[in-house]
Amino acid sequence: MKFVDEFRDAELGRVVAGEIVAAVEPGRHYKVMEVCGGHTHSIYKYGVDDLLPSNVELVHGPGCPVCVIPMGRVDDGIALAHEPGVIFTCFGDMLRVPGSSQTLLDAKADGADVRIVYSPLDALRIAKQNPEREVVFFAIGFETTAPSTALTLRRARAESVGNFSVMCSHVTIVPPLRALLESPDLRLDGFIGPGHVATVVGARPFQFLPDQYGKPVVISGFEPLDILQSVLMVLRQLGAGRATVENQYARVVPWEGNLRALEIMAEVFALRPHFEWRGLGFISQSALRISDAYAEWDAEERFSVPGVRVADPKACQCGEVLKGVIKPWECKVFGTACTPERPIGTCMVSPEGACAAYYNYGRFAREREVA
Amino acid sequence: MRVLEVDAERGLALCCAQAGERASVEIGLVEPVTAGELLLVHAGTALGRAGGEPGP
């Protein structure tokens, strides 16, 4: 694509890749987790891992907000979408995520009015255009999308839009990281920190990674060169025996984050005592609900949401894949019962989920290792 | 995305990306902004500035 700026320059990429080769100790295997789904997407899109030496492995983390929504929650959303008179709005990514028996795309085929929006504000606009209908927005995402939802709810209140409500499934990034680090079988050397989340929450919340667990973390931008540079910075910390929070994405991420966004989020949201993550189980204080002040716009208050709980499929080992304990192909159902056409677990849902990526790319990754 | 016009009353800015694609962006989290500034936009909301100049 004739769309290349300095952060997509292949020449510069090769230079940094060379520095990475120089920074690794031969014989040592490195596992670095990129936390954010956006990074996973860039790595996949640009073939970034193709430029890394074979002993530097990128492990795809839990930061794909679509993939971590548990089945029961999807079922709840589908139930809402089927309520008479409801226009159910969500991001395009959610449409194909499997619930226990349907996806939202199937619900649409069954007659539910499901619409894709690019921003929660678009959902609010649909509500204003259809005053006789109830418009529900299925809010998902980490601290990157939560401010959008918060601003939209403030607007809904300011403009007294009575037929709009939000089914809030926003999650926070730090608790699942902590849960990962607490697990005894974890094998990760360092982290690539989520640049967009950090734009909102700042770099400080990631301080616990080096302080309490001795793991280096580098907050990274999303262009391929950003990611390569961040990998290099993690490797250099490891080489020097250091562990700190470094900010590779300083051109965007201020150390303290966006204070106004945090204030508004504190006003509109409250912490849930616990929330279920697909593949990771219940994690306490890891998700947001709508605060009492905004209860009027809370879809879970307005409708009777079934509150479905569906256990993750037994055979699915997404949790272990996410922790880097097993490789996708070591999962019992990988490639047989669980495929990109009929995914069972979260890692197979989006094309750059760890399992879907391996399903498509595995053979080449392996050839590269052998070569 | 680059800011083209600011509608401070509604808290919105008309922004454009590299090749002239235009979108209306919520700027409640980064106000005040002025035309010409670069914003980091996610889901229709500006989360921060993407200038490269270190903040104050």
Next chain:
Amino acid sequence: MTPETVSSRESRILEIIETARAKRAKFRDSHITMSHGAGGKATTSLIEGLFAPAFESAALDQLADAGAVSVDGLDLALTTDSFVVKPLHFPGGSIGELAVNGTVNDLAMAGARPLALTLSLVLEEGLAAQTLQEEVQAIARAARDAGVQIVAGDTKVVERGHADGIYICTSGLGLRDPRASLAPDRLRPGDRILVSGSIGEHGTAIMLARGELGLDADIESDTRSLWPLVDSLLAHAGPALSCLRDATRGGVASVLNELARASGVAMVVREADVPVAPAVAGAAEILGIDPMYVANEGKLVAFVAPDHAEQALAALRAMPGCEAAAEIGEVKSDPPGMVLVETGFGGRRVMDQLVGDPLPRIC
């Protein structure tokens, strides 16, 4: 596990995947969803799993854009296509032009000179007469430009709410050009892959014209007749031209995947060489969509033997509106059935077929 058993287990799993990929797709869904019309894997499952086995036709089994029929030594091509689009008018065209060009292009991809079309209209009760008049004019204009005659037609009206304005079905008859011998099984490793211009314009224009995404850019649909391009390619590359496809639903990526699977070859695309207009690239980036999967209505993908690739490309570039035509990659032998991309950043990845439509994404 010892290293040997680890790697043998991995190999076995990879083999399972490859066998599954090469198999004829099965149709196992309980309902039709929008994915079945998107030209990706779900569509393939319908065609390979339901239609082809039911109709047992050798011409249909070729899964080409148009079927080959021979009558008394006359080599004809026959095709049909339905058109549903929202909105009916969009920057760069309307449903009437699509209905002519889409069918004309299906004929052209079979190496057939378009001769005649039939036209069926399904109209919704309450449709403004002016809208119909405009579309009829658009159809007449496009047919004139493409050099085909409308020779038969039909009109049905359904109750309000049972259709969306206008649906159009056109069937086309063409005369297969003796210079053409085009088929997926003629693809050979070494063949060069050409596209006739910058990609992703039609699908992006439609997505933005629906106005649901709050995004706006100057992008027009590329709808046009491709026969003049094919005519010129046949004149300059003749039998060196092994296969042609118009990259409609599912975009260039789906066309390449279909052909790689059908003929058991691999394809490697150099992403940096794929022409994409900056406005399309920008809109696609904002929406999280890859232009390779976005529909075109006036772009063809041509496979040419290496010794004629340069002439073919020059012939394309000489056509008005095709200045951006480019060689974007090459047919390889291994791994069979797969399409690989060399990214502009120097990495490699697989470009698989999508299950359904590309959906705007947020994460």
